[in-house]
Amino acid sequence: MTESTPVIxxxxxxxxxxxxxxxxxxxxxxxxxxxxxxxxxxxxxxxTLMNILTGLLQPTSGDILxxxxxxxxxxxxxxxxxxxxxxxxxxxxxxxxxxxENIILGxxxxxxxxxxxxxxxxxxxxxxERYGLQVDPYAKISDISVGQQQRVEILKTLYxxxxxxxxxxxxxxxxxxxxxxxxxxxxxxxxxxxxxxxxTHKLDEIRAAADTVTVIRSGKSIDTFPVAGxxxxxxxDLMVGREVSFKTEKxxxxxxxxxxxxxxxxxxxxxxxxxxxxxxxxxxxxxxVGIAGIDGNGQTQLIQGITGLTKxxxxxxxxxxxxxxxxxxxxITEAGVGHIPEDRLRFGMEIDMTLSENLALQTYYKSPISKxxxxxxxxxxxxxxxxxxxxxxxxxxxxxxxxxxSGGNQQKAVIARELNRDNELVIAAQPTRGxxxxxxxxxxxxxxxxxxxxxxxxxxxxxxxxxxxxxxRIAVINAGQIVGIVNAKDTNKQELxxxxxxxxxxxxxxxxxxxxxx
Amino acid sequence: MTVQKNSLxxxxxxxxxxxxxxxxxxxxxxxxxxxxxxxxxxxAFGSMQNIGGVFTQMTPLILTALGFTIAQTAGxxxxxxxxxxxxxxxxxxxxxxxxPDMPAYLMIPSVLILGTALGGxxxxxxxxxxxxxxxxxxxxxxxxxxxxxxxxxDILQNTMSKTIKESAETTKQVGSNASLQVKWLTDITxxxxxxxGIFIAFIMTIVVWFIMTKTTLGFEIRSVGLNPDAxxxxxMSAKRNAVIAMTMSGGLxxxxxxxxxxxxxxxxxxxxxxxxxxxxxxxxALLGGGSYLGVLGAAAIFSVLKIxxxxxxxxxxxxxxxxxxxxxxxxxxxxxxxxxxxxxxxVSAMDEKAAVATANKKAANTTSKxxxxxxxxxx
Numbered sequence: 001m002t003e004s005t006p007v008i009x010x011x012x013x014x015x016x017x018x019x020x021x022x023x024x025x026x027x028x029x030x031x032x033x034x035x036x037x038x039x040x041x042x043x044x045x046x047x048t049l050m051n052i053l054t055g056l057l058q059p060t061s062g063d064i065l066x067x068x069x070x071x072x073x074x075x076x077x078x079x080x081x082x083x084x085x086x087x088x089x090x091x092x093x094x095x096x097x098x099x100x101e102n103i104i105l106g107x108x109x110x111x112x113x114x115x116x117x118x119x120x121x122x123x124x125x126x127x128x129e130r131y132g133l134q135v136d137p138y139a140k141i142s143d144i145s146v147g148q149q150q151r152v153e154i155l156k157t158l159y160x161x162x163x164x165x166x167x168x169x170x171x172x173x174x175x176x177x178x179x180x181x182x183x184x185x186x187x188x189x190x191x192x193x194x195x196x197x198x199x200t201h202k203l204d205e206i207r208a209a210a211d212t213v214t215v216i217r218s219g220k221s222i223d224t225f226p227v228a229g230x231x232x233x234x235x236x237d238l239m240v241g242r243e244v245s246f247k248t249e250k251x252x253x254x255x256x257x258x259x260x261x262x263x264x265x266x267x268x269x270x271x272x273x274x275x276x277x278x279x280x281x282x283x284x285x286x287x288x289v290g291i292a293g294i295d296g297n298g299q300t301q302l303i304q305g306i307t308g309l310t311k312x313x314x315x316x317x318x319x320x321x322x323x324x325x326x327x328x329x330x331x332i333t334e335a336g337v338g339h340i341p342e343d344r345l346r347f348g349m350e351i352d353m354t355l356s357e358n359l360a361l362q363t364y365y366k367s368p369i370s371k372x373x374x375x376x377x378x379x380x381x382x383x384x385x386x387x388x389x390x391x392x393x394x395x396x397x398x399x400x401x402x403x404x405x406s407g408g409n410q411q412k413a414v415i416a417r418e419l420n421r422d423n424e425l426v427i428a429a430q431p432t433r434g435x436x437x438x439x440x441x442x443x444x445x446x447x448x449x450x451x452x453x454x455x456x457x458x459x460x461x462x463x464x465x466x467x468x469x470x471x472x473r474i475a476v477i478n479a480g481q482i483v484g485i486v487n488a489k490d491t492n493k494q495e496l497x498x499x500x501x502x503x504x505x506x507x508x509x510x511x512x513x514x515x516x517x518x
Numbered sequence: 519m520t521v522q523k524n525s526l527x528x529x530x531x532x533x534x535x536x537x538x539x540x541x542x543x544x545x546x547x548x549x550x551x552x553x554x555x556x557x558x559x560x561x562a563f564g565s566m567q568n569i570g571g572v573f574t575q576m577t578p579l580i581l582t583a584l585g586f587t588i589a590q591t592a593g594x595x596x597x598x599x600x601x602x603x604x605x606x607x608x609x610x611x612x613x614x615x616x617x618p619d620m621p622a623y624l625m626i627p628s629v630l631i632l633g634t635a636l637g638g639x640x641x642x643x644x645x646x647x648x649x650x651x652x653x654x655x656x657x658x659x660x661x662x663x664x665x666x667x668x669x670x671x672d673i674l675q676n677t678m679s680k681t682i683k684e685s686a687e688t689t690k691q692v693g694s695n696a697s698l699q700v701k702w703l704t705d706i707t708x709x710x711x712x713x714x715g716i717f718i719a720f721i722m723t724i725v726v727w728f729i730m731t732k733t734t735l736g737f738e739i740r741s742v743g744l745n746p747d748a749x750x751x752x753x754m755s756a757k758r759n760a761v762i763a764m765t766m767s768g769g770l771x772x773x774x775x776x777x778x779x780x781x782x783x784x785x786x787x788x789x790x791x792x793x794x795x796x797x798x799x800x801x802x803a804l805l806g807g808g809s810y811l812g813v814l815g816a817a818a819i820f821s822v823l824k825i826x827x828x829x830x831x832x833x834x835x836x837x838x839x840x841x842x843x844x845x846x847x848x849x850x851x852x853x854x855x856x857x858x859x860x861x862x863x864x865v866s867a868m869d870e871k872a873a874v875a876t877a878n879k880k881a882a883n884t885t886s887k888x889x890x891x892x893x894x895x896x897x
Contacts, residue, residue, distance in 0.1 A: 307751075309750065309751065328753065329750060329751060329752075330752075330753025330754075331753075333752075333753055346745070346747050346748070347747050347748055347751040348751070349745075349748055350740075350741055350744050350745050350749075351744075351745070352745070353740065353744060357737070361748070361752045362752055362753070364737050365734050370734045373733050373735060374732060374734075375732055375736075375737060377732075
């Protein structure tokens with residue numbers, strides 16, 4: 001098999017941005033019918049490499065061979081013509097259009113002056129049957145699930161005749177069940193002779209899906225080898241370049257008084273529909289409570305309600321006996337709430353301001369940084385230097401723009417700022433989204449340290465591994481309501497996965513028991 | 519840092535391209551561009567009076583450009599600088615003429631504060647409407663330019679008492695107690711209408727720079743302008759900052775108008791349209807690229823072109839309007855900054871490729887010397 005001509009061969013790819021080499025002599029060979037994982041930390045150069053392959057970027061030097069022939073991929077349309085398709089992490093679909101309309105967008109078949117959607121729908125039907133991608137060609141995008149939307153993205157590339165499919169972090173938005181389905185789809189595609197490049201930093205998925213893996217670290221390709229028989233630990237160590245610990249070590253929780261008490265909360269979304277309904281939850285000092293749930297089940301509104309960014313319609317939020325319902329964000333912050341927001345680029349930081357300014361974003365108006373309304377640059381820098389070294393934020397200096405830093409270091413900066421204020425309660429929403437193993441390990445360690453210092457921590461995450469790893473208690477949210485609250489020790493991924501779909505705890509346990517018996 | 523550097527190079531390229539466009543047009547219409555530009559420079563710096571004129575031109579432009587920059591920093595597009603300037607101009611002249619006997623040490627500070635406050639009020643209204651109701655400040659300020667223009671003319675023609683008017687269309691000249699012109703400046707510049715306003719403009723540049731970069735207020739305005747969501751998350755009030763920034767912006771325009779009234783014209787007269795200083799100030803701010811030092815430089819260049827342009831027809835026969843084409847072209851190129859950035863990126867990419875090629879060659883030639891150079895680097 002290794003003797004045959006690879007479908008994709010990228011030789012000695014170098015891509016420089018100024019003095020910085022994002023890709024520094026990367027080699028990649030993908031065989032036909034193979035699922036080839038591209039594993040690397042954030043900022044390792046995976047995306048740059050794939051942007052070169054899809055024609056969005058031009059390499060500084062190096063060669064690309066498709067089916068053994070040297071090619072110049074100098075535009076996305078060229079990459080299309082070469083049969084390369086990309087399934088993006090963020091779907092590029094138009095909500096108001098049907099599946100068919102989205103798929104044919106840009107390559108419409110016409111009959112006279114009108115669109116020939118029937119022929120297209122038929123072709124889509126055939127494709128979806130062949131590869132096991134069940135989806136109704138006439139359904140509107142807004143009416144189908146995220147997992148199905150991803151299938152539409154895959155069909156889009158197949159419809160255009162792609163033989164090479166690149167998946168960019170495809171599981172980030174899926175439930176555990178949907179992930180299993182996706183892996184089956186990937187195998188189907190490979191069986192039919194398609195070649196697949198899977199960009200990910202999730203090790204379990206690589207082991208479940210991929211045949212071969214190429215590890216990239218700091219812009220260099222480290223090694224390529226078959227996945228069979230390789231442990232997740234070995235993959236992680238290779239990716240990060242040092243030994244990584246997976247199991248977050250933590251002692252049993254020693255809980256104290258109730259810090260946060262949410263009672264019968266109702267919060268509406270931007271359309272005026274109740275996104276959080278009759279939601280009650282307590283968080284005690286010294287414990288981590290995790291909120292598990294599929295994206296879009298009210299998590300965002302819940303957190304925005306607690307932190308004062310959205311109006312609470314009904315119910316109350318009490319922090320250490322003090323009512324903070326519908327208080328201003330600053331009053332809530334000063335009452336002792338640290339907030340690591342879900343969308344760090346939108347809420348968490350000012351990407352066009354410096355790292356130093358960002359680290360002072362919550363304390364700029366207080367002594368010692370402000371003296372009579374005048375900013376004390378020296379004090380601001382002192383704080384920044386302290387936090388940067390304490391929280392291992394890596395940047396070219398405290399004067400760099402926050403937007404130029406890597407995602408992991410941006411997040412570390414946000415966490416440094418929010419944990420430094422000695423808050424009684426820390427709310428961490430998606431604290432490790434899009435981060436690599438090394439950064440995740442560190443952030444989990446800091447949150448547990450916060451708990452061990454006797455503080456309350458509320459974690460919201462779509463990643464069940466994260467919820468299970470961090471939490472002492474887990475509350476599962478579905479359609480804005482709590483489905484069940486379980487101790488982290490007494491539950492597992494399957495059970496949580498069922499709860500997340502809205503099944504009650506009793507039903508979920510019964511269903512799982514049945515499965516075991518069968 | 520790099521942003522500032524980038525703005526500077528864009529500004530310099532824009533000026534260069536603007537001058538080239540002007541030269542091409544002069545050639546097309548049969549004028550000699552070299553003698554045209556020589557005449558322009560020669561006339562702008564030809565006499566002390568013209569140099570004084572350059573400073574007189576600069577003064578309001580600096581202030582309105584500073585005002586525009588503050589609003590822009592907060593995320594607003596203040597097109598109402600003209601109207602806000604007019605508010606300061608009418609109010610200050612009216613006040614100065616109404617109290618002809620007030621001693622200068624009371625009159626000057628109070629009239630400056632009044633003119634600034636009137637402009638600030640005119641800016642605060644659209645700021646408040648935006649913050650409270652989400653009304654587009656662009657539309658509101660454009661409309662307020664008309665309101666203030668006709669209100670100013672109406673006050674002059676129908677409200678001001680006859681005793682302070684020269685004619686139906688013009689007020690009397692303000693007294694020496696309110697005039698910002700001083701003898702030594704007038705004498706040095708051979709009777710130009712330069713005033714101490716230029717020093718006020720310089721001082722305000724420093725004050726605005728200090729507020730915007732060194733105080734918590736400036737920090738908030740910048741935060742709100744760059745990312746309102748993150749600002750709200752950090753407990754800043756977007757509404758409060760909107761009103762403050764627009765008030766400061768309008769206040770600076772009001773001060774510009776006050777100095778036009780008490781430093782340059784010494785009176786108020788019926789306006790046919792919104793004063794140009796408001797719109798030219800926007801152009802100056804855009805050319806200045808959001809930098810406060812840049813505003814000073816851009817105001818100087820615009821003023822040199824304006825005053826120099828006045829002398830062009832006499833010495834080289836090039837019509838005065840050519841200067842307007844040059845300034846418009848400069849603004850066009852600032853607006854088309856993307857074009858300049860793409861050109862710069864092309865050039866640097868070419869340099870890079872050449873550098874890589876030579877580096878590769880060198881690497882091949884000097885592998886044996888590598889150890890030495892490493893040691894040197896270590897020392």
